[in-house]
Amino acid sequence: MNKEKSSFRYRAAKDWKRNRSLYLLVLPVLIFYIMFHYKPMYGAIIAFKDYTPRLGVNGSPWVGLENFNRFFKSIYFVRLIKNTILLSLYNLIFGFPAPIILALLLNEVRSKKFKSVAQTITYLPHFISLIVVTGMLTNFAMTSGLFNDIIVMLGGSRSALLQNPKLYRTIYVASSVWQEIGWSSIIYLSALAGVDSQLYEAAQIDGAGKWKQLLNVTMPAIAPTIIIMLILKIGGLMNMGYEKTILLYNPATYDTADIISSYVYRVGLLEQDWSYSTAIGLFNSVINFGLLIFANRLSKRYSETSLW
Amino acid sequence: MKRSKKLVSLMLAAATASMALAGCGSKTADTTATTAGGGAATEAQTEAGTKEAAAEFSYPMASGDKLTYWCELTSTVAANYANLGDTPFAKEWAKDTGVDVEYQHPPVGQTKQQFGLIMADGNLPDMMEYSWTADYPGGPEKAIKDGVIISLNDVFQKYCPNILKYLEENPDIDKMIKTDEGHYYVFPFIRGDEKLCNTIGLMLREDWLKELNMDVPTTIDEWHDVLTAFKEKKGATAPYTFEYTNPQYLDSNPFLFAFNSSRGFYLGDDGKAHFGAVEEGYKQYLTTMAQWYKEGLIDPDLASMGSDQVAAKMTNGQSGASMGQAGSRMGTWISAAVKTTPEYMLKAAPSPSLEKGARPEFGWIELPFSGRASVAITTSCKDVERAARLLDFAYGEAGHMMFNFGVEGESYTMENGYPTYTDLIMKNPDGLPVSQSMAAWFRGCYNGPLVQDVRYLEQYYTMDSQKETPEVWGAHNGKKHIMLPVTPTSDESKEFSTIMNEINTYRDEMTLKFIFGTESLDNFDTYVTNIKNMNLEEALDIENAALDRYNSR
Numbered sequence: 001m002n003k004e005k006s007s008f009r010y011r012a013a014k015d016w017k018r019n020r021s022l023y024l025l026v027l028p029v030l031i032f033y034i035m036f037h038y039k040p041m042y043g044a045i046i047a048f049k050d051y052t053p054r055l056g057v058n059g060s061p062w063v064g065l066e067n068f069n070r071f072f073k074s075i076y077f078v079r080l081i082k083n084t085i086l087l088s089l090y091n092l093i094f095g096f097p098a099p100i101i102l103a104l105l106l107n108e109v110r111s112k113k114f115k116s117v118a119q120t121i122t123y124l125p126h127f128i129s130l131i132v133v134t135g136m137l138t139n140f141a142m143t144s145g146l147f148n149d150i151i152v153m154l155g156g157s158r159s160a161l162l163q164n165p166k167l168y169r170t171i172y173v174a175s176s177v178w179q180e181i182g183w184s185s186i187i188y189l190s191a192l193a194g195v196d197s198q199l200y201e202a203a204q205i206d207g208a209g210k211w212k213q214l215l216n217v218t219m220p221a222i223a224p225t226i227i228i229m230l231i232l233k234i235g236g237l238m239n240m241g242y243e244k245t246i247l248l249y250n251p252a253t254y255d256t257a258d259i260i261s262s263y264v265y266r267v268g269l270l271e272q273d274w275s276y277s278t279a280i281g282l283f284n285s286v287i288n289f290g291l292l293i294f295a296n297r298l299s300k301r302y303s304e305t306s307l308w
Numbered sequence: 309m310k311r312s313k314k315l316v317s318l319m320l321a322a323a324t325a326s327m328a329l330a331g332c333g334s335k336t337a338d339t340t341a342t343t344a345g346g347g348a349a350t351e352a353q354t355e356a357g358t359k360e361a362a363a364e365f366s367y368p369m370a371s372g373d374k375l376t377y378w379c380e381l382t383s384t385v386a387a388n389y390a391n392l393g394d395t396p397f398a399k400e401w402a403k404d405t406g407v408d409v410e411y412q413h414p415p416v417g418q419t420k421q422q423f424g425l426i427m428a429d430g431n432l433p434d435m436m437e438y439s440w441t442a443d444y445p446g447g448p449e450k451a452i453k454d455g456v457i458i459s460l461n462d463v464f465q466k467y468c469p470n471i472l473k474y475l476e477e478n479p480d481i482d483k484m485i486k487t488d489e490g491h492y493y494v495f496p497f498i499r500g501d502e503k504l505c506n507t508i509g510l511m512l513r514e515d516w517l518k519e520l521n522m523d524v525p526t527t528i529d530e531w532h533d534v535l536t537a538f539k540e541k542k543g544a545t546a547p548y549t550f551e552y553t554n555p556q557y558l559d560s561n562p563f564l565f566a567f568n569s570s571r572g573f574y575l576g577d578d579g580k581a582h583f584g585a586v587e588e589g590y591k592q593y594l595t596t597m598a599q600w601y602k603e604g605l606i607d608p609d610l611a612s613m614g615s616d617q618v619a620a621k622m623t624n625g626q627s628g629a630s631m632g633q634a635g636s637r638m639g640t641w642i643s644a645a646v647k648t649t650p651e652y653m654l655k656a657a658p659s660p661s662l663e664k665g666a667r668p669e670f671g672w673i674e675l676p677f678s679g680r681a682s683v684a685i686t687t688s689c690k691d692v693e694r695a696a697r698l699l700d701f702a703y704g705e706a707g708h709m710m711f712n713f714g715v716e717g718e719s720y721t722m723e724n725g726y727p728t729y730t731d732l733i734m735k736n737p738d739g740l741p742v743s744q745s746m747a748a749w750f751r752g753c754y755n756g757p758l759v760q761d762v763r764y765l766e767q768y769y770t771m772d773s774q775k776e777t778p779e780v781w782g783a784h785n786g787k788k789h790i791m792l793p794v795t796p797t798s799d800e801s802k803e804f805s806t807i808m809n810e811i812n813t814y815r816d817e818m819t820l821k822f823i824f825g826t827e828s829l830d831n832f833d834t835y836v837t838n839i840k841n842m843n844l845e846e847a848l849d850i851e852n853a854a855l856d857r858y859n860s861r
Contacts, residue, residue, distance in 0.1 A: 052454055053427040053428045053429075053430060053454075053456075054427075054430065054454040054455045054456060055454075056430075074810065075810060075814075076810070076813070138612055139617075142617070143608045143609055144545070144609075159608070160608050160609045160610075160612070162611075162612050163609070163610075163611045163612065163820075163824065250553065250611040250820070251611065251817045251820050252611040252820040252824065254813065254816075254817045255817070266809075266813075267809050269420075269421060269424065271445060271805055272420070272423075272424045272427070272444075272445045273445065273802075273805075274424070
């Protein structure tokens with residue numbers, strides 16, 4: 001009798017009775033993930049097949065690792081990996097701290113009006129369509145464009161900025177930071193709002209200045225948020241979308257601009273080579289998965305926060 | 309507390325994992341349930357075929373099921389109509405043939421992606437207008453084998469007297485629109501006159517030439533002088549510019565043709581396929597361009613030039629020479645620029661040569677059948693006869709007029725046996741540009757399953773400088789060298805596209821580096837070796853084998 005009580009079935013049934021409404025609450029979310037994220041994973045099998053739509057996922061012939069081999073053997077393999085890693089690393093290094101700093105700065109602003117105006121201005125670019133942003137960038141970067149006007153004002157000379165492979169990453173990352181800084185700072189601002197003001201008072205009484213308060217009260221308070229965001233970011237590190245790249249690059253900048261996803265777009269989607277693009281996508285996801293676990297381990301070791 | 313924290317962490321983990329996998333997931337979704345519906349259509353086809361002999365037939369047909377028709381909506385139509393079915397053209401076509409059609413369009417600029425999705429989904433429209441020859445992976449024969457489209461040989465015999473007659477009269481076209489195995493697969497878009505194939509070429513500021521007392525340049529050296537004069541005397545900051553981001557213009561680049569080369573495959577004097585971008589001519593071309601670039605004769609922003617930027621530079625005096633179509637480029641630029649610069653005029657320049665007076669051996673000319681905008685009947689089509697008769701209409705006499713000129717008495721009138729567009733088209737009362745009013749009434753002004761009539765072009769070109777373009781731009785022997793529409797076998801096609809993808813990427817990249825001077829032309833030999841190491845020979849073998857099969861069709 002006792003044994004039965006501790007069995008999983010029994011406990012599950014009991015839990016179900018007790019928390020029925022909670023289970024119902026989580027059900028739609030579960031269904032969403034199963035339908036749109038777990039079920040499609042089954043389609044990843046075509047990475048090992050020579051997929052033809054009319055034959056279907058099951059009917060297409062099995063080719064094993066051929067698609068992967070093709071990618072590894074490609075003369076662009078090393079360059080694609082390098083460009084993807086570097087670009088996303090720069091994006092992380094510059095793009096990750098920027099919204100935190102902005103949030104900390106905004107948090108110190110006393111004038112409510114100024115704060116809300118600044119907030120609105122910084123997060124507005126997030127709502128501009130990518131195609132408009134890249135269109136502006138392309139025009140600004142031309143020899144007769146705004147960026148060159150500024151360079152000339154500062155004593156430089158005109159050049160086509162987007163044709164220079166050395167400048168590509170700077171333009172790409174800087175524009176990403178500009179576009180997302182305000183939007184990404186919202187989550188930190190809300191974390192900051194949750195910090196107990198009594199802590200600040202106590203710190204003040206202990207003689208801590210603004211800087212000490214920041215280091216010893218604010219930072220520890222929002223650290224869990226920062227770490228979770230960082231882990232999520234690292235998990236998606238290799239997930240560079242192709243949209244911005246294909247809108248900004250040209251053959252002259254392939255050297256630094258061509259990344260895995262833009263290559264998949266050119267070779268896989270435009271040529272309708274689904275198996276090949278899925279193989280590359282899967283390869284990318286496996287790396288991402290590894291990165292995620294790695295980041296989580298690291299965070300577990302050096303702080304108390306981790307995803308699992 | 310601890311428990312809820314764990315739950316949150318778990319959900320976050322799930323979200324991240326699925327985010328990481330979404331990259332491959334989203335592409336592979338909706339791939340199931342594709343095999344159904346293949347067999348039924350072919351049965352219907354043979355059954356219907358026995359009922360009626362081709363000769364007794366007359367339009368319009370008795371009413372029946374609505375057919376679905378998938379095609380790109382060209383920009384000149386999209387400017388005024390959300391669906392091709394709303395245009396007077398589509399209404400007239402339905403009236404004349406008695407066939408109701410529901411049109412489906414991919415989003416602008418996403419034809420290929422949308423096509424891929426439809427293939428993956430398996431729910432095919434009855435008719436699909438697409439470039440089946442080049443853009444179906446594995447080629448048209450594979451499309452038939454995959455059970456996507458049907459072979460049209462029987463269909464032509466049974467229901468399509470018009471197109472049969474046309475093909476009988478034009479055996480070279482007949483050869484082009486077949487697969488190597490002898491299957492017809494589309495109702496083709498055919499340019500009915502050589503003038504219609506010479507629509508892209510060089511042009512430059514006539515008013516500047518006059519002012520500088522210079523002639524229209526015909527050789528590379530003369531071009532150098534003219535561009536230098538534009539730069540020094542007219543203050544052009546980008547004397548020569550063109551839409552480098554548009555592959556169409558890279559394929560038709562007259563300056564490259566001047567060196568008897570091309571960036572892709574061309575037909576040599578020996579009747580075999582050659583790859584231009586590794587040959588001596590290509591090096592000479594690069595050397596010249598690098599020189600011009602250094603001297604500031606070529607647009608410094610070349611690599612990122614799109615149509616808007618080129619239009620701006622050509623109309624505001626930053627540039628004096630460019631290339632493009634006589635209609636959508638030359639005509640548009642002239643009418644835009646004369647508003648601010650009344651003396652503004654562009655003049656067509658011939659495909660340049662190296663020696664004065666020599667007729668260039670290479671030059672841009674389109675094939676009468678390029679494979680674009682041609683309509684196949686899919687295996688999902690239940691009433692093949694209806695679809696076939698609908699499409700065959702355009703190749704008959706009445707259909708030809710309707711597809712090229714619209715409705716007599718409304719969009720055109722016969723004057724001395726010449727179909728002349730009315731003011732509805734040429735001076736549209738609603739203020740539509742000619743290209744848009746034309747596109748509303750007929751398809752001959754862009755493309756589609758029809759034989760294009762040169763009399764459309766004669767009226768579409770309204771300015772003198774446009775009218776002379778077919779002659780000027782056609783003055784070369786390029787016809788001998790243009791690659792025929794060959795198709796690799798489905799086995800070879802994957803290997804071929806893998807090889808060519810790598811080579812083309814490398815070529816495009818290095819070409820710009822050579823021109824910009826970031827890579828010295830001393831390294832041209834290394835570049836050639838690299839391309840050869842990417843298995844160019846194999847690709848050439850495949851191409852030549854395809855060419856042999858084409859010749860023996």
